[in-house]
Amino acid sequence: MNIHKEKNDRKLHRKAVTLGDAQQALLDRVHQAGTVKIALADAAGYRLAEDIRAREAIPHFRRSGMDGYAIRTADLQQLPVMLEVIEQLPCGTVPTKVITPGTAARIMTGGMVPDGADAVIMLEMTEEAEQAGQPYVQLRKAVPVGANISPIGEEARAQELLLEAGESIGPGQMALLSALGCAEVLVYRKPLVAIVSTGSELLSINDPLEGAKIRNSNIYMLAAQVRACGAEPLFVEHIPDDYPNAESMLYKLLKSDVDMVIATGGVSVGDYDIIADFFLQWEGETLFNKIAMRPGSPTSAGVWNNKLFFGLSGNPAACFIGCELLVRPVLLAIQGERKAADVQAHDAFLAADYNKVNAYPRYVRGIRYFHNGLVYVKQEGMDMSSAMVTLKDANCLMVIPPTKTGIKAGTLVTVIPLAASTL
Amino acid sequence: MNIHKEKNDRKLHRKAVTLGDAQQALLDRVHQAGTVKIALADAAGYRLAEDIRAREAIPHFRRSGMDGYAIRTADLQQLPVMLEVIEQLPCGTVPTKVITPGTAARIMTGGMVPDGADAVIMLEMTEEAEQAGQPYVQLRKAVPVGANISPIGEEARAQELLLEAGESIGPGQMALLSALGCAEVLVYRKPLVAIVSTGSELLSINDPLEGAKIRNSNIYMLAAQVRACGAEPLFVEHIPDDYPNAESMLYKLLKSDVDMVIATGGVSVGDYDIIADFFLQWEGETLFNKIAMRPGSPTSAGVWNNKLFFGLSGNPAACFIGCELLVRPVLLAIQGERKAADVQAHDAFLAADYNKVNAYPRYVRGIRYFHNGLVYVKQEGMDMSSAMVTLKDANCLMVIPPTKTGIKAGTLVTVIPLAASTL
Secondary structure (H helix, E strand, O other), X not given: OHHHHHHHHHHHOOOOEOHHHHHHHHHOOOOOOOEEEEEHHHOOOOEEOXXXXXXXXXOOOOEEOOOEEEEOHHHHOOOOEEEEEEEEEOOOOOOOOOOOOOEEEXXXXXXXXXXXXXXXXXXXXXXXXXXXXXXXXXXXXXXXXXXXXXXXXXXXXXXXXXXXXXXXXXXXXXXXXXXXXXXXXXXXXXXXXXXXXXXXXXXXOOOOOOOOOEEOOHHHHHHHHHHHOOOEEEEOOOEXXXXXXXXXXHHHHHHOOOOEEEEEOOOOOOOOOHHHHHHHHXXXXXXXXOEOOEOOOOOEEEEEOOXXXXXXXXXXXHHHHHHHHHHHHHHHHHXXXXXXXXXXXXXXXXXXXXXXXXXXXXXXXXXXXXXXXXXXXXXXOOOOOOOOOOHHHOOEEEEXXXXXXXXXXXXXXXXXXXXXOOO | OHHHHHHHHHHHOOOOEOHHHHHHHHHOOOOOOOEEEEEHHHOOOXXXXXXXXXXXXXXXXXXXXXXXXXXXXXXXXXXXXXXXXEEEEXXXXXXXXXXXXXXXXXXXXXXXXXXXXXXXXXXXXXXXXXXXXXXXXXXOOOOOOOOOEEOOOOOEOOOOEEEOOOOEOOHHHHHHHHHOOOOEEEEEOOOEEEEEEEOOOEEOOOOOOOOOOEEOOHHHHHHHHHHHOOOEEEEOOOEXXXXXXXXXXXXXXXXXXXXXXXXXXXXXOOOOOHHHHHHHHOOOEEEEOOEOOEOOOOOEEXXXXXXXXXXXXXXXXXXXXXXXXXXXXXXXXXXXXXXXOOOOOEEEEEOOOEOOOEOOOEEEEEEEEEXXXXXXXXXXXXXXXXXXXXXXXXXXXXEEXXXXXXXXXXXXXXXXXXXXXXX
């Protein structure tokens, strides 16, 4: 009973760190994931592990921006004018003739502008004609020098840095990498994240409900969150509420080839909080076991042999928020993301009074929306750390600073968009 | 020459429809993708093809929201008070005793509150004690009736509609589906999208640059865009610039088991615009071949045997925008999304003067950002339909209405967030 009480006292009397300090302590311990070379066609959603420079200028030739005629603007001083069409220039064709006074070349969008020409005039401003069996074009309007011509290197100079390691590969990156001829790219491999749950109250999703038991939902939620951060979740069997077995299972996981281990549940001050017990006596270094935030203040994390171990709350909303605020920045950093964890945070107007009193900053699931150029945020449904049904409706977290009186509608508060927001 | 001229005239003199009419014409022809039952663990990112109701109330028992003691508030009228602890209630345990006057039960977060108790008092507000070998708890502060107890059905009533067909399965949906015991879910299968390119100027990404040729980048970009809409891209070999061959290849694709075909390039008024030629003589129904928008006005689409065929511009930015504005709403609708195509659009303040003159609405790649509760949008880099290098930096499209004088900074304009924005 004494040992038991002392352990409970240690679980109760934890020193709370700020969220910022907790995030920094984690980021200080991040080791980037290994890299792998993959085919560009498979690379969407990965993060680059190499800087990418233009090999050649883009464009590497004077490119027509229009379907029309490559002409000499000097020929347009007296209008209308008839020019002899001396060549047809589909895209991909290298001109064989120089545009000399009185001549023009029919050119397509993206085609190489012939020497001698200093503008392209769009087809809609021209009329086809014929003189003595030769094709001509009649022009009625002048265009400035350079019109509809992209000069060499307009988009990028040769050797220009175009993409940086750590950047996520989306449609724009794919366009650029393919244009540069990067048939293979070096990317960070997707971090592998073991997700385990604790708690003897948990049923499998295949089981019927009974008594005081509930189905295990956090591991499925975490798996989707982890995926939204570009990582691969690994479902692990449930950890038993029997300390020696739980301990050996946790060490086995930490020794396996996953990049990190996330446990949900068992971090609180209860007598059956097996993850809190593990943090009290493990061989790893505990980075923090209490954060000055609600919900999820008992959220804990540590390092064992360079591998991060997270103990998230078992309460669905607290678990969700712990993953967004602590696991997500780490997963992005592991994949080379260089931006700060809170780079996406911004201000928004609180749409309704927030009346709950807080000693700690509170991270409340919210709905961000726009109206007439202003950003608003409103609380989404129930704000209990146990509430799970309304998690699906949130698209951000709103940050409520410590307050003894609540916060009035119209006040600016910080919002953090969710990783997997579909709104 | 006459036939050739007539064809060119038909390509030139197209009737422009509005973007809204083009989108509606497409949505009117959408057939939803087939459905498939998959394991919940694999369901993240799919869209539900069935409505989901609560089978039982959530929670299905009176649930403690705290670690502490289940008590009768009537016992707290004189403080401090000592209550006998008659039972330990870890999560998942069904109480065997009723809380009677003078008694309490130790209860964990998520535990089932025993009959007789009408509140839970948090552990931090209590002191353990002992009297005659029996465990007691001392309380010094009153709590209101119902404190820290979630009543049955607080989150959802039995049979309540919780998720609707068409909803995308993210972390919140995963939490709910697993809590409800949906070990398998009925989802729309991912639409399969064939992506083909045209144009004899295109090199493979493995080829060195030469002459006036460029590497094929639109198909990689489109593949990433299509993926961001939950669909599977299918890369198809390049279409030759030889009409009979191109035509037979396009019919072969339309007859294959893909859900739609997207071609990029060859939709304009040029002599070598093979997709425009195809739309002039194919067996399908052309829905539109010109849209009153820039860039991408020659964007075309039609239906052949219930299958949609898109002809997007070959210009990278015009192709990108055509996919966002026309293909994306169709792909979402195929997967059961019920919201309107433009549900995500909202207003933002133009951060700098926009001076280009437009006869048509212009969809300009932009960067949306926030400052002091206001939403701004600025033009991202070069606004040429040929510009590809800066595509990666955009996180929205900004809609510039037709203007003869430009639009002043500070004006509210519509922005459309991109499907695959990583910002």
